[in-house]
Amino acid sequence: MNNIYHSDIYQFNKPVSSYWEANSSDDLNLDKLQKDFNSEIVVIGGGYTGLLCAINLIENYNLDVVLVEAGKVGWGASSRNAGFCCLPPSKMSFKKMQSVYGKEETKKFFKNSVEGANYTKEIIENYNIDCDMTGENNFVVAHHKSKFQQIKEQAEAYKSEFGIETQVYSKEEFNEIGHGGTEQFGAFSYKPGFAINPLKFVNGLAKYALSKKLKIYENSKVDKIEKENGSYHLKTNEGSIKTKKIVxxxxxxxxxGLVPELDGRVLPVISNIIVTRPLTNEELSLHNFNTYAPIANSKNLLYYYRKLPDNRILFGTRGDFEGSDQSNLNRANDMEKFLKNIFPKWKNITIEYNWRGLIALSQKLTPSIGKIENEEIYYGFGYSGVGVSAAPWTGKQLSKLVFSSNSKDLDISKIYKGLPKKFIFPKLRVFYFRLAIFFYKIKDKFNI
Ligand SMILES: Cc1cc2nc3c(=O)[nH]c(=O)nc-3n(C[C@H](O)[C@H](O)[C@H](O)COP(=O)(O)OP(=O)(O)OC[C@H]3O[C@@H](n4cnc5c(N)ncnc54)[C@H](O)[C@@H]3O)c2cc1C
Known part of the structure; x- marks a missing residue:
């Protein structure tokens, strides 16, 4: 299969060296697909989207479902993200969204985004998943004094246009409840929002799915899908499944190469994370780092960070353009500098973990949920790095779609519905992305 990044990032059989993985004792050790059989529905991918789609198909419609995952359950972004349950799953500003889709659809999009965050919280509670939930809101921090007005307007618009609970804090106020540092010029909070351990969450979902008798095959990458007499034949290295519907x-x-209609539509983007050693209370107080809530700043190429339950600092941002293990290390070194520029009193704090993964963007800049025309193939992707709230909810919406086979039945904002355009010359996707990053870097340099 043709990948746009270095093969190092697609080593499905290699555990991810994340802080979450290093501190987890959970290993589900599920079977590999090594036989040939039939199933009504096959879900490809064992992250939040696939698991919640499968769970809902079984619980609500009592259907026969099998899930196949190329690595271990959650091997993709779902086990290695930063754990921010935030909004909205889009890289399009709400103003642009209103001008493209109209005020009503934008309102519905935000309503659905909030439903997503609430759904994530609900399943954590209902499935009894202990995933170290912290924080009661998200914060957006103005990284420059010229940005404070902008975030104040954003907070106001969230409240008046979308009914989202927000609160604005001056630099001094946020220094008391949030943190200090060189790039803190005030902030706003919004709800819902909280942080989790993503690996514990995805493992909890998988355990729940197994308790509902979902058959999950790990280390079973679907290499090929063939169509024969109206059925699909999914082939892995050592087995195959014949099915009527694929998610x-x-x-x-x-x-x-897996599904021709999906090729060239996703722009996978690398996101990197570093994690410090645990900080003492004295060290944390040097920058008044008080909150355990998730934080993102106002840069175009944003920084996201949070204090973990054991008082380490997790810090993330856009990754490199290559995807090799070496480029990951280089990026981690750059990120250590970014972190220490904004929190200079931590210059001697060591970094103990670094890793990365792929998020999905598309030309739509919003998620895509739907069914491929004239096929029984369903898709849900493109959360723009905001999948903790959007992906489980998308999985649930997909289950309704799979059951009814008709996207008209899905009562969600049309902003989510349908495929994004294919990129022109898809091989140049990373190049286009580089150009966009160059442009945003300049904007950030001049705080535009
Ligand atoms: C570093 C990083 C930080 C992030 N931080 C946040 C955050 O703080 N908050 C937030 O909301 N979102 C965050 N995200 C995004 C979020 O993790 C994702 O949007 C979400 O996990 C997507 O879930 P998913 O189930 O759709 O996909 P994934 O979890 O990526 O799962 C897809 C799965 O499909 C499998 N697969 C692929 N091809 C095949 C095949 N041919 N056969 C079988 N299996 C296959 C993969 O192995 C993978 O496990 C982050 C992502 C990254 C990479």
């Missing part, structure tokens, strides 16, 4: 839940790890 593609591979998000940023989709590999070109």
């Amino acid at each position: 593609v839940a591979t998000n940023g790890f989709y590999q070109e």
Whole structure:
């Protein structure tokens, strides 16, 4: 299959060296697909989207479902993200969204985004998943004094246009409840929002799915899909499944060539994370780092960070353009500098973990949920790095779609519905992305 990044990032059989993985004792050790059989529905991809789609298909419609995952359950972004349950799953500003789709659809999009965050919270509670939930809101921090007005307007618009609970804090106020540092010029909070351990969450989902008798095959990458007499024949290295319906839940790890109609539509983007050693209370107080809530700043190429339950700092941002293990290390070194520029009193704090993964963007800049025309192939992807709230909810919406086979039945904002355009010359996707990043870097340099 043709991948647009270095093969190092697609080593499905290799555990991810994340902080979450290093501190987890959970290993489900599920079977590999090594036989040939039939199933009503096959879900490809064992992250939040695939698991919630399968769980809902079984619980609400009592259907016969099998899930196949190329690595271990959650091997993709779902086990290695930063754990921010935030909004909205889009890289399009709400103003642009209103001008493209109209005020009503934009309102519905935000309503659905909030439903997504609430749904994530609901399943954590209902499935009894212990995933170290912290924080009661999200914060957006003005990284420059010229940005404070902008975030104040954003907070006001969230409240008046979309009914989202927000609160604005001056630099001094946020220094008391949030943090200090060189790039803190005030902030606003919004709800719902909280942080989790993503690996514990995805493992909890998988355990729940197994308790509902979902058959999950790990280390079983679908290499090929053939169509024969109206059925699909999915082939892995050592087995195959014949099925009537397929759900593609591979998000940023989709590999070109699997489904021709999906090729060239996803822009996988690397996101990197570093984690410090645990900080003492004295060290934390040097920058008044008080909150355990998730934080993103106002840069175009944003920084996201949070204090973990054991008082380490997790810090993330856009990754490199290559995807090799070496480029990951180089990026981690750059990120250590970014972190220490904004929190200079932590210059001697060591970094103990670094890793990366793929998020999915598309030309739509919003998620895509739907069914491929004239096929029984369903898809849900493109959360723009905001999948903790959007992906489980998308999985649930997909289950309704799979059951009814008709996207008209789905009562969600049309902004989510349908495929994004294919990129012109898809091989140049990373090049286009580089150009966009160059442009945003300049904007950030001049705080535009
Ligand atoms: C570093 C990083 C930080 C992030 N931080 C946040 C955050 O703080 N908050 C937030 O909301 N979102 C965050 N995200 C995004 C979020 O993790 C994703 O949007 C979400 O996990 C997507 O879930 P998913 O199930 O759709 O896809 P994934 O979890 O990526 O799962 C897709 C799965 O499909 C499998 N697969 C691919 N091809 C095949 C095949 N041919 N056969 C079988 N299996 C296949 C893969 O192995 C993979 O496990 C982050 C992502 C990254 C990479």
